[in-house]
Amino acid sequence: MAIEVRIPTILRTYTDGAKAVEGSGATLDALFSDLDVRHPGLRERLVDGRELRRFVNVYLNDEDVRFLAGINTEVAAGDSVTILPAVAGGAR
Amino acid sequence: MKYDTPLDAVGNTPLVGLPRLSATVPGNEAGLVRLWAKLEDRNPTGSVKDRPALHMIEQAEAAGRLTPGCTILEPTSGNTGISLAMAAKLKGYRMVCVMPENTSEERRELLRMWGAEVISSPAAGGSNTAVRVAKELAAEHPDWVMLYQYGNPDNAGAHYAGTGPEILADLPSVTHFVAGLGTTGTLMGVGRFLREKVPGIQIVAAEPRYDDLIYGLRNLDEGFVPELYDAEVLTTRFSVGSADAVRRTRELLQLEGIFAGISTGCGVHAAIGVGRKAAKAGERADIVFVVADGGWKYLSTGIYTAETTEQAVEALQGQLWA
Numbered sequence: 001m002a003i004e005v006r007i008p009t010i011l012r013t014y015t016d017g018a019k020a021v022e023g024s025g026a027t028l029d030a031l032f033s034d035l036d037v038r039h040p041g042l043r044e045r046l047v048d049g050r051e052l053r054r055f056v057n058v059y060l061n062d063e064d065v066r067f068l069a070g071i072n073t074e075v076a077a078g079d080s081v082t083i084l085p086a087v088a089g090g091a092r
Numbered sequence: 093m094k095y096d097t098p099l100d101a102v103g104n105t106p107l108v109g110l111p112r113l114s115a116t117v118p119g120n121e122a123g124l125v126r127l128w129a130k131l132e133d134r135n136p137t138g139s140v141k142d143r144p145a146l147h148m149i150e151q152a153e154a155a156g157r158l159t160p161g162c163t164i165l166e167p168t169s170g171n172t173g174i175s176l177a178m179a180a181k182l183k184g185y186r187m188v189c190v191m192p193e194n195t196s197e198e199r200r201e202l203l204r205m206w207g208a209e210v211i212s213s214p215a216a217g218g219s220n221t222a223v224r225v226a227k228e229l230a231a232e233h234p235d236w237v238m239l240y241q242y243g244n245p246d247n248a249g250a251h252y253a254g255t256g257p258e259i260l261a262d263l264p265s266v267t268h269f270v271a272g273l274g275t276t277g278t279l280m281g282v283g284r285f286l287r288e289k290v291p292g293i294q295i296v297a298a299e300p301r302y303d304d305l306i307y308g309l310r311n312l313d314e315g316f317v318p319e320l321y322d323a324e325v326l327t328t329r330f331s332v333g334s335a336d337a338v339r340r341t342r343e344l345l346q347l348e349g350i351f352a353g354i355s356t357g358c359g360v361h362a363a364i365g366v367g368r369k370a371a372k373a374g375e376r377a378d379i380v381f382v383v384a385d386g387g388w389k390y391l392s393t394g395i396y397t398a399e400t401t402e403q404a405v406e407a408l409q410g411q412l413w414a
Contacts (some may be wrong), residue, residue: 057331062365064329083303084331 003075005029006082014042028058029071029079046083047071057084099182102142103254107380109260112312112347117364119371127363128380129350130255137171137178137202139385140255144277145175147250148239149183158237160184165236167191167219167226170199171340171385172241177206188236190226192218198389200205219274220316222380241275243319252282259380260289267370270363270381272355273297273329276321278382283325294327298362298370300355300380302334330362335405337361338395341387342404345396353385354408 002022007015015021021039025031029047036043043053046056051070058065059082065073095101107388110127117125132140143264152158163186166176173189181185187208191199194215203210213225223242241247255278259266269286271278276297283295341357359381370377387396398404 011229041327059331062330062332062336062361063313064331067326082331 002077005031005035006080008084010085011045011076011083012043014039016067024077026074027071028060028073028075028081030067031075032071055085058083060080097182098136099146099179101136102146103135103330106131106259107259108350110348110350112369113344113360114367116343116347117367117371119368122371124375125367125371125377125379127367128266129260129348129358130380130382131350131387132255133317133352133383135175137174137206138388139171139175140278140382141171141175141384142178142354143250143254144241144244144247144275145172145239146179147253148241148244148246149176149179151246151249152237152239158185162186163233163236163237165190165226165230165233166241167213167222167319168241170195170203170389173208173210174199174202174206176239177203177208181207190222192314194218196389196392198392202389223316239357241277241379245320247275248281248284248320251278252285253281255382256282256285260286263378263380265378266293266380267377268294268296268363268366268379270296270298270359270366270379272359272382272384273299274318274319275354280320280322280325281307287325294366295325295364296366297326297329298359299329299331300337300358301331303332313381317339328366332361332364334408338404338408340364341395342401345387350383351387351396352383353387353390354393356381356383356385359384 004020004022006020007018021035023031023034025034026069032043032046044054053057060068060073060075061080101147108129108131110129114120114125114127124250149158164176164180165188166173167190170191173191177187188211189203189208190211190213192215200210211346213222226238230236269282273279279295279297286293337354337357339362341352341354344352344360363379367377367379394402394407398407
C-alpha cells in the first residue's frame with residue numbers, strides 16, 4: 001500500500017490538477033524525492049535545503065511534522081500526508 | 093454558585109469526564125486513556141471568549157487606554173466580538189466588529205443584539221482579511237481602541253490566570269491539554285501555566301483546516317502568524333479538516349450528549365489522535381480538550397441532524413466554522 005499525499009490547490013499545477021497523489025519512501029524526504037520523479041518541480045516548492053519552506057505545512061496523519069522530525073519524519077504504507085499553505089499560527 | 097454581577101460569572105466552568113467517547117479511542121481497551129471536556133460554553137455569552145474579552149477590557153481600563161465613551165474595534169470571526177459586545181454594552185462603550193462575510197447569520201444577529209456594529213470583510217482570506225481590514229480602520233480612526241486579540245498578551249493572560257489553574261485544581265493527573273489554534277491565546281496561556289506545574293505535560297494544538305474554497309484563494313507566501321504565537325509552548329499540532337471536525341462534533345453529541353460548536357470537533361479529533369498514540373504506547377493519559385462554544389450558532393448549517401456525516405460536511409462547504 002502506498003502513502004497518499006494530498007496536494008493544495010496552489011500546487012496542483014505540478015500534479016495535472018490532481019488533489020491527491022501516491023508515493024513511497026521511508027521518510028518524508030524520500031517520499032518528496034519519489035514524488036518529484038513524476039511531478040518535477042514539486043519538491044523544490046516544499047523543501048529549501050534540508051528544511052521545509054517557511055510557509056509550507058506538512059501533516060502526517062493530521063499531525064504537523066515540524067513537531068515530529070521535519071522532513072526526516074518516518075512514514076509508512078497506509079499513512080496519509082497533507083500539504084498545506086500556513087494559516088493563522090503558521091510557521092515557527 | 094452566586095455572583096454579584098453577570099460579568100463576575102465568567103470562568104469557573106465544569107470539567108466533565110467522557111467515558112463513552114474515551115472507549116472509542118483505538119487501542120484503549122484497558123481504559124488507560126481518559127478524555128475530559130472543559131465546558132467553556134457555560135460562560136455568560138456562551139463561549140470561551142468571555143475570558144479574554146473581559147480580561148483585555150479590564151486591563152486596558154487599568155492602563156488608562158480605555159476610558160468612558162471610547163469605541164472598541166476588533167477583527168473577529170464572531171465569538172470574541174460577541175463577548176466584547178456584551179461587556180461593552182454593560183460598561184458603556186461603542187463596539188465595532190470586522191467579520192468575514194461568510195460567517196453564520198446567527199453570529200451577526202447576536203452581535204447586533206448586544207448593540208455592536210458589524211463591518212463585513214471579504215470571504216477570501218477569512219480571518220486574515222478581517223485582521224487587515226481592522227488594521228486599516230484603526231489607522232483611519234486613531235481614537236478607536238483595538239484590543240487586538242491576536243497580539244494582546246492579556247488574551248493569553250486570561251487563560252494563564254483562569255482556565256489553566258481551574259484545570260489543574262480539578263484534575264491534578266492531567267497529561268494533555270488540547271485546544272483550537274486561532275488567536276493561540278488559550279493554548280499559550282493554559283500551556284504556559286501547565287508547563288510550570290505539571291512535568292511532562294503535552295500541549296496540543298488543533299488547527300481548523302478549511303476546504304479548497306478558502307485555501308484556493310490563498311498564496312503560500314501570505315501566511316499570517318498571530319503575534320501571541322510561540323511554538324515553544326506547544327508539544328505538537330494537528331490540522332483537522334472539515335469532515336473530521338463535523339464527524340467528531342456529531343460523535344460528541346451522540347455518545348455523550350454534549351451539543352458543541354464545530355471547532356470543538358476539531359479539538360476532539362486531535363484529542364483522540366494523541367489518545368491513540370498514548371494507548372498504543374501503553375501509557376496512561378488524562379486528556380483535557382476545550383468545548384469552545386455550544387452548537388446554537390451553527391444550527392442553521394444542519395450538521396447536527398443531517399442523516400450522514402457526508403451530508404453534514406456537504407452542508408458546511410465554504411463556511412467558516414471556527
